[in-house]
Amino acid sequence: MDEKLIDRTIEEIRIALESGNFEQAINALVRLHPADRAQAFSDLDNKDQAALLPGMDIPVAADLLEELEDDEAADVAITLSTELLADVLDEMEPDEAADVLGDIPPARAAEALAEMEDAEEVIPLLSYPDETAGGLMTTSYITIQPSLNASEAIDYLRQIGTDVETPYYLYVVDDEGDLVGIVGLRNLIIAQPEALVQSFMDRDVIATNAIEDQEEVARLMSRYDLTVMPVIDDRGILLGVITHDDLVDVIEAEATEDIYRLANVPDSDLSINSSVRTSVRRRLPWLFLNSITALFAAWVISNYENLFQQVALLAVFQSVVTGMGGNAATQSLAMIVRALALGEISGRATLRPLIKQVAIGIIQGIAVGVVVGLGAYLWKGNAYLGLIISLALAANIVIAAVVGTLVPLALRALNQDPALASSVLVTAVTDSGGFAIFLGLATIFLPRLT
Amino acid sequence: MDEKLIDRTIEEIRIALESGNFEQAINALVRLHPADRAQAFSDLDNKDQAALLPGMDIPVAADLLEELEDDEAADVAITLSTELLADVLDEMEPDEAADVLGDIPPARAAEALAEMEDAEEVIPLLSYPDETAGGLMTTSYITIQPSLNASEAIDYLRQIGTDVETPYYLYVVDDEGDLVGIVGLRNLIIAQPEALVQSFMDRDVIATNAIEDQEEVARLMSRYDLTVMPVIDDRGILLGVITHDDLVDVIEAEATEDIYRLANVPDSDLSINSSVRTSVRRRLPWLFLNSITALFAAWVISNYENLFQQVALLAVFQSVVTGMGGNAATQSLAMIVRALALGEISGRATLRPLIKQVAIGIIQGIAVGVVVGLGAYLWKGNAYLGLIISLALAANIVIAAVVGTLVPLALRALNQDPALASSVLVTAVTDSGGFAIFLGLATIFLPRLT
Numbered sequence: 001m002d003e004k005l006i007d008r009t010i011e012e013i014r015i016a017l018e019s020g021n022f023e024q025a026i027n028a029l030v031r032l033h034p035a036d037r038a039q040a041f042s043d044l045d046n047k048d049q050a051a052l053l054p055g056m057d058i059p060v061a062a063d064l065l066e067e068l069e070d071d072e073a074a075d076v077a078i079t080l081s082t083e084l085l086a087d088v089l090d091e092m093e094p095d096e097a098a099d100v101l102g103d104i105p106p107a108r109a110a111e112a113l114a115e116m117e118d119a120e121e122v123i124p125l126l127s128y129p130d131e132t133a134g135g136l137m138t139t140s141y142i143t144i145q146p147s148l149n150a151s152e153a154i155d156y157l158r159q160i161g162t163d164v165e166t167p168y169y170l171y172v173v174d175d176e177g178d179l180v181g182i183v184g185l186r187n188l189i190i191a192q193p194e195a196l197v198q199s200f201m202d203r204d205v206i207a208t209n210a211i212e213d214q215e216e217v218a219r220l221m222s223r224y225d226l227t228v229m230p231v232i233d234d235r236g237i238l239l240g241v242i243t244h245d246d247l248v249d250v251i252e253a254e255a256t257e258d259i260y261r262l263a264n265v266p267d268s269d270l271s272i273n274s275s276v277r278t279s280v281r282r283r284l285p286w287l288f289l290n291s292i293t294a295l296f297a298a299w300v301i302s303n304y305e306n307l308f309q310q311v312a313l314l315a316v317f318q319s320v321v322t323g324m325g326g327n328a329a330t331q332s333l334a335m336i337v338r339a340l341a342l343g344e345i346s347g348r349a350t351l352r353p354l355i356k357q358v359a360i361g362i363i364q365g366i367a368v369g370v371v372v373g374l375g376a377y378l379w380k381g382n383a384y385l386g387l388i389i390s391l392a393l394a395a396n397i398v399i400a401a402v403v404g405t406l407v408p409l410a411l412r413a414l415n416q417d418p419a420l421a422s423s424v425l426v427t428a429v430t431d432s433g434g435f436a437i438f439l440g441l442a443t444i445f446l447p448r449l450t
Numbered sequence: 451m452d453e454k455l456i457d458r459t460i461e462e463i464r465i466a467l468e469s470g471n472f473e474q475a476i477n478a479l480v481r482l483h484p485a486d487r488a489q490a491f492s493d494l495d496n497k498d499q500a501a502l503l504p505g506m507d508i509p510v511a512a513d514l515l516e517e518l519e520d521d522e523a524a525d526v527a528i529t530l531s532t533e534l535l536a537d538v539l540d541e542m543e544p545d546e547a548a549d550v551l552g553d554i555p556p557a558r559a560a561e562a563l564a565e566m567e568d569a570e571e572v573i574p575l576l577s578y579p580d581e582t583a584g585g586l587m588t589t590s591y592i593t594i595q596p597s598l599n600a601s602e603a604i605d606y607l608r609q610i611g612t613d614v615e616t617p618y619y620l621y622v623v624d625d626e627g628d629l630v631g632i633v634g635l636r637n638l639i640i641a642q643p644e645a646l647v648q649s650f651m652d653r654d655v656i657a658t659n660a661i662e663d664q665e666e667v668a669r670l671m672s673r674y675d676l677t678v679m680p681v682i683d684d685r686g687i688l689l690g691v692i693t694h695d696d697l698v699d700v701i702e703a704e705a706t707e708d709i710y711r712l713a714n715v716p717d718s719d720l721s722i723n724s725s726v727r728t729s730v731r732r733r734l735p736w737l738f739l740n741s742i743t744a745l746f747a748a749w750v751i752s753n754y755e756n757l758f759q760q761v762a763l764l765a766v767f768q769s770v771v772t773g774m775g776g777n778a779a780t781q782s783l784a785m786i787v788r789a790l791a792l793g794e795i796s797g798r799a800t801l802r803p804l805i806k807q808v809a810i811g812i813i814q815g816i817a818v819g820v821v822v823g824l825g826a827y828l829w830k831g832n833a834y835l836g837l838i839i840s841l842a843l844a845a846n847i848v849i850a851a852v853v854g855t856l857v858p859l860a861l862r863a864l865n866q867d868p869a870l871a872s873s874v875l876v877t878a879v880t881d882s883g884g885f886a887i888f889l890g891l892a893t894i895f896l897p898r899l900t
Contacts, residue, residue: 167636168618185635186617255705263784272803308762315765334713
C-alpha cells in the first residue's frame with residue numbers, strides 16, 4: 001500500500017474541504033483504491049465525514065462503509081437520511097449491512113430496514129450474535145440444484161451476473177434447502193456439458209453450525225485450508241457462507257484479544273483511536289484489580305517489616321526475586337495461551353506441556369539463581385545474602401513456571417478465556433510468593449545476615 | 451474438528467503398532483481427513499513415524515508432509531530413502547516441497563533434487579528467504595496468453611487437469627513473461643466465447659515483489675481482501691503466487707511473534723512441543739537480560755538503603771509503585787504494538803496516539819494514586835506515607851504511559867521490531883524510575899514519616 005499517496009490525498013481532501021469544495025474532495029478520495037479510501041476517510045473529522053458521504057455515488061459510499069471499522073461505519077451511517085442509508089445498505093454486502101444495522105440505534109435500523117429493497121437478505125443475519133458463524137456469514141452466494149447438468153449450470157451463472165461475494169463455488173442444495181454438495185468453478189468448467197452436477201459435486205462438505213463460536217470457525221477454516229465455509233442450521237439447511245476476509249478478520253481479532261488480555265486490557269474493541277474516556281473506563285478497572293494484588297503483596301512484606309530495620313539490604317533485593325519470577329511466568333503464560341489459541345494442546349495432553357514447563361523452570365531457576373546470587377554476593381560481600389537470593393530466585397522461578405502453565409490450562413478447563421485474568425492471578429502468586437520465600441529465608445538466616 | 455475421533459484413531463494406531471501391524475496403523479490414519487492426519491501422526495514417536503511413512507501411498511505421504519509443521523516434516527523426511535523422498539517431493543505442492551528441502555541437510559536436499567522429476571518447479575523457490583514473498587510463493591498456477599479467446603482459454607483449462615493449487619484465477623502473461631492481467635474463472639465463464647482474454651481481464655493487478663517481507667505481504671492481502679497474490683520480480687515478470695493458506699499462516703505466525711516478544715520469548719519458532727534444551731537455550735538469555743535491569747533497579751534502591759532502617763514501611767510499599775507502573779506501561783505497550791502490527795499507525799500520525807496515551811496515563815495515574823494512597827493511609831495511619839505513595843504512583847503511571855508508547859514507536863522508527871525488547875526497556879524505566887521517585891519523595895518527607 002502506498003502510504004505517501006494516501007497521505008497526499010488526505011492533504012488534498014483537507015484543502016478542498018477548507019474551501020468548501022466537496023466535489024473535489026470526493027474526487028480525490030475516489031481516485032484511491034477502494035480499500036485505501038477507508039484509511040483516508042477515517043482521518044477526517046466526523047463533521048467532514050458527514051458532509052462528504054451524501055455526495056458520493058451509492059456504490060462508492062457502500063464500498064466505503066464496508067471497508068471502515070464497524071464502529072466508524074455505524075457512526076457515519078447514522079448521519080445519513082433514512083432513504084439514503086437504505087439505498088447504501090441495499091448496495092452493501094448483506095453481512096456488512098447487517099453489521100451496520102446491528103451497531104446503530106434500533107429505531108434507526110428499523111426505519112432503514114423498512115425502506116430497503118433487499119431487506120430480506122439482511123434480516124436473517126441480524127438474529128445471530130456478532131461472534132458466531134451466523135454473525136459472520138453472508139447471504140450472497142450461488143445455489144444450484146443437483147439435477148442440473150454442467151451446461152445448464154453455466155447458463156445459470158451467465159444469467160445471474162457477477163455481483164456475488166463468493167463467486168468461485170456453487171452450493172448444491174436439494175428441494176428442502178439441505179446443503180448436499182459443493183462445486184468449484186474449476187470442476188464445472190472441465191466437466192462434460194451434459195454431466196449432472198450431482199455426479200461431479202464434492203459431497204464431502206465441511207460446514208459449520210450458525211451458532212458456532214467464531215474462533216472455532218476460524219480454526220476449522222484454517223485447518224482445512226478453506227477460503228469459504230458454508231453455514232447450516234441444526235437440520236442441515238444452508239443459511240449462508242463465511243468468506244476468507246472474515247476468516248482473516250477473526251484471526252486478527254482473536255490475536256488482538258489475546259495480546260490485550262495478557263496485558264490487562266480486557267476489551268479487544270479498544271484501539272489507539274478510541275476516545276480517552278472509553279479507554280480509561282475499560283482499562284482502569286484492571287489497574288485497580290492489579291492494585292489489590294499489589295497491596296496483598298505489600299501486606300505479605302509488612303509481616304516481615306522489622307527485618308528491614310536490621311537488614312536494610314533485604315529491601316534492595318526483594319524486588320529482584322519477584323520481578324524475575326514475573327518474567328519467567330510471563331514466558332510460560334504466553335506460550336501456553338498461544339498454544340491453546342492455535343489448538344496445539346488437545347484435551348488429553350495437558351500433562352506433557354506442564355512437565356516440560358516445570359523442567360524448563362527448574363533449569364532456568366537454578367541458572368538465574370546461581371548467577372544473580374553470585375552477583376549479589378560479589379556486590380555486597382555477604383555469602384548468606386547471595387545464598388538466600390539464589391534459593392528464593394530458584395524457588396520462585398519454578399513456582400512461576402507451574403502457575404504460568406497451570407492457570408491458563410485451568411481457566412480453559414473451566415471454559416473461561418485462558419488469557420483473561422491469567423496475568424493478574426499469576427502476578428499475584430509470583431509477587432506474594434516471591435516476597436514470602438525471600439523474606440522467610442532471610443528470617444531463618446537472620447543471624448548470618450546482620 | 452472432531453478431537454475424539456482423532457484421539458480414538460491415535461489409540462488404534464498405537465495398538466496396531468504394538469503388535470507390529472503397520473498396515474492397520476496406516477489404514478486407521480488414512481481414514482481421517484487429510485488435515486487431521488498430521489495431528490494424529492505428530493502424536494507418534496519419531497521411530498513409529500519413520501516406520502509408517504514408507505508404507506503409505508506416495509500422495510498420502512505427500513499430503514501428510516504438507517500438513518505437518520515445517521520442522522516435523524523435515525525430521526521425518528530425512529528418514530526416507532532418497533528415491534522415495536524424491537517421489538514424495540514431486541507429489542507435494544512446490545512451495546511445501548521447497549520448505550522441506552530448505553530444512554533438511556543440504557547434501558540430502560541435493561541428492562533428492564537430483565532424483566526428482568519436477569525439480570525445475572522447486573529450484574526457483576529455494577533461493578528466497580523463508581520470510582519473504584518468494585519464500586511463501588508456489589509455482590503451481592495457470593498462465594494464459596492475452597490473445598486467446600474465452601473459448602480457447604476454457605479448452606486449455608480442460609487440457610491441463612485439476613492438479614493446480616490456485617485454480618480460480620488465470621494469470622495473463624505476455625511473451626516476455628510480464629504479468630499483464632488476471633482473469634477470474636467467474637468472468638471467464640460468463641464471457642462471450644470469442645471475446646479475447648485481454649478484453650475482459652482485470653488489468654488493475656495488485657502484485658508483490660519476491661523480496662517483500664511476509665508481514666507486508668499479509669497486510670496487503672488482508673487490506674485488499676485477496677485470496678491469491680501474484681509475486682513478480684523487479685522487471686514485472688511473474689514468478690509465483692501466494693495462496694490464502696499461507697496468508698493465514700503468516701498472520702498467525704506474526705501474532706505469535708508479537709505475543710512471544712512482549713513476553714520476552716524471542717523466538718517465535720518455539721512452541722510448547724519444543725525440547726526442554728531448545729526452550730531453555732532461547733528463553734534463558736532474555737531472563738538474564740531482565741536480571742540486569744532488575745539488578746539496576748536494585749542498585750537504585752541501594753542508594754536509599756539507610757532509609758529503610760528509619761522507615762521500614764517504605765520497603766513494604768515501594769513495589770506497589772513499580773508494579774502498578776509496569777502494569778500501566780504494559781497496557782499502552784500492547785495497544786501500540788498491536789496497532790503497529792495491524793498498520794493502524796501511519797508514519798505521520800504518531801503524535802496523536804502519544805498524546806492520547808499520556809492523557810489516559812494522567813487520568814489513570816491520578817485515580818490509582820488517590821485510591822491506593824488513601825488505602826495506605828487508612829491501613830498505616832500515616833498521611834504523609836499516603837501522600838508520597840499517591841504522588842509516586844501518579845508520576846510513575848504517567849511515565850509508564852509515555853515510555854510504553856514511545857519505546858515501540860521509536861523501535862519502529864529505527865526499523866526494529868517494536869515488540870522485541872520493548873518490555874525489557876519499559877520495565878527498566880518503570881522499575882528504576884518508580885523506586886527513585888518513591889524513595890526520593892520519602893527522603894524529602896523523611897521527618898514526617900518517622
